[in-house]
Amino acid sequence: MAILNKPRVFEKFKQFHDYVKKNNGEIGTKQRGIDLNLNNACNLRCKHCFTNSPIGDHVKDILPPDKIADIANQADELGIFEWDLQGGELLLRPDKLFECLEAIKTERFYMYVTTNGYYLDEKIAKKLADLGVNRVSVSIDSMNEEEHDKFRGRKGSWKRAIKALEHVQNAGMSPYLNITVGHYNAQSEDIKQLLEYSKNKKYTTLVNVATPAGMWAKMSEIMVDEKDKAYLIKMRKKYKNILRNLWNPFDRDYEKVLGCNTVNRMYITPIGDVLVCPYVHIKIGNVYKQSLKEISEYGFSFKKFRENSSSCLAGEDKDFVKKYMSKEGTSIFNPADPKEIFPKDHFKEFKFSEQK
Amino acid sequence: MDNKEKYKNAFIETFSIEASVLDKNLEYNTIPEWDSIGHMTLIGSLEEAFGISMETDDIIDFSSYNKGLEILKKYKVDI
Numbered sequence: 399m400a401i402l403n404k405p406r407v408f409e410k411f412k413q414f415h416d417y418v419k420k421n422n423g424e425i426g427t428k429q430r431g432i433d434l435n436l437n438n439a440c441n442l443r444c445k446h447c448f449t450n451s452p453i454g455d456h457v458k459d460i461l462p463p464d465k466i467a468d469i470a471n472q473a474d475e476l477g478i479f480e481w482d483l484q485g486g487e488l489l490l491r492p493d494k495l496f497e498c499l500e501a502i503k504t505e506r507f508y509m510y511v512t513t514n515g516y517y518l519d520e521k522i523a524k525k526l527a528d529l530g531v532n533r534v535s536v537s538i539d540s541m542n543e544e545e546h547d548k549f550r551g552r553k554g555s556w557k558r559a560i561k562a563l564e565h566v567q568n569a570g571m572s573p574y575l576n577i578t579v580g581h582y583n584a585q586s587e588d589i590k591q592l593l594e595y596s597k598n599k600k601y602t603t604l605v606n607v608a609t610p611a612g613m614w615a616k617m618s619e620i621m622v623d624e625k626d627k628a629y630l631i632k633m634r635k636k637y638k639n640i641l642r643n644l645w646n647p648f649d650r651d652y653e654k655v656l657g658c659n660t661v662n663r664m665y666i667t668p669i670g671d672v673l674v675c676p677y678v679h680i681k682i683g684n685v686y687k688q689s690l691k692e693i694s695e696y697g698f699s700f701k702k703f704r705e706n707s708s709s710c711l712a713g714e715d716k717d718f719v720k721k722y723m724s725k726e727g728t729s730i731f732n733p734a735d736p737k738e739i740f741p742k743d744h745f746k747e748f749k750f751s752e753q754k
Numbered sequence: 755m756d757n758k759e760k761y762k763n764a765f766i767e768t769f770s771i772e773a774s775v776l777d778k779n780l781e782y783n784t785i786p787e788w789d790s791i792g793h794m795t796l797i798g799s800l801e802e803a804f805g806i807s808m809e810t811d812d813i814i815d816f817s818s819y820n821k822g823l824e825i826l827k828k829y830k831v832d833i
Contacts, residue, residue, distance in 0.1 A: 408813050408814055412810065412813060415798055416798075600786050602789075638770065648795045
């Protein structure tokens with residue numbers, strides 16, 4: 399379904415656009431999206447996985463359709479216009495993914511699926527398009543097949559990922575080439591080749607900066623530095639098809655920053671925990687116990703998430719990582735309690751009014 | 755700058771295209787720059803240029819350069 403055939407999405411997208419414009423180009427406390435980890439099982443063993451999927455963490459848990467429908471209704475009421483369904487690898491169990499898409503009622507959201515592309519063939523692509531998916535993001539680490547496969551822990555994964563993007567494009571959805579950029583590769587030939595490939599194929603490139611979370615916990619050396627950040631902006635201006643959630647998508651000069659999206663894009667785990675984002679493993683609620691509205695309010699009661707940060711807290715702010723993301727054993731399934739890690743003067747008293 | 759030029763300029767600046775691209779009635783999604791984000795940016799530019807606020811139905815109907823000309827007439831923008 400073309401995005402112009404989703405009036406409700408544009409109604410919410412317009413509200414977001416107008417809010418950002420009035421708020422000096424900053425995201426502020428405007429809700430934007432949901433990142434849902436429907437199920438954490440995966441067929442690959444990626445070195446940088448932030449969900450600990452390669453070690454089999456909670457791979458059997460999955461949110462049921464009725465709960466997903468409830469979350470979607472609440473999200474729509476909050477003005478949330480985009481959903482990213484991710485895992486794990488959701489195409490390991492396509493029936494569950496399709497069930498989830500039906501529960502969401504995709505006509506209300508700019509809908510996307512993030513995948514490693516291994517199981518995404520022509521038939522699956524068509525089915526996703528029929529179910530209202532607008533975009534599919536496929537992660538690729540290198541234009542060197544061997545490098546990608548080594549990083550992903552499975553031979554053949556590069557070829558399938560490359561092919562998957564073609565199936566996405568042929569099915570009429572937007573193909574996004576997802577790349578993870580850290581200090582180790584930010585200014586490398588490899589990244590240039592990926593950007594070039596994406597541009598030539600008329601894809602969009604989504605840049606996620608490497609974060610010291612999950613399998614890379616405590617590896618702060620992988621984080622981009624100021625020179626890398628400046629280089630990424632240079633690439634953004636050059637290619638014009640590169641996005642980061644941190645950047646202002648409406649800026650046609652390709653240089654302005656919206657701010658860190660913590661709480662603006664809440665991350666929901668397969669057991670219903672709500673974290674401030676996929677990479678900052680700090681819990682602000684659970685969808686079985688509280689409403690999304692209150693979870694959002696609670697999240698923004700913390701100074702670090704309420705105040706605008708022009709850096710991605712998890713991938714660019716080394717001070718934040720050192721102070722608040724270094725607790726031993728933290729993961730998406732064992733998230734930190736913000737009241738335990740932030741000083742008392744960093745948050746307002748907040749009481750959830752209703753416990754489900 | 756007259757309204758027609760303002761209108762053209764919004765497209766040229768939003769999508770970083772040459773004016774000649776507009777001669778063939780440019781349509782939504784026919785160039786990579788006119789995607790959903792580009793669409794919203796274009797609407798924002800037009801609202802600013804003409805001091806109007808467009809309704810959702812019109813944002814959805816705004817599917818081409820020529821269609822946009824028709825829609826703006828509803829907002830009393832004389833082009």
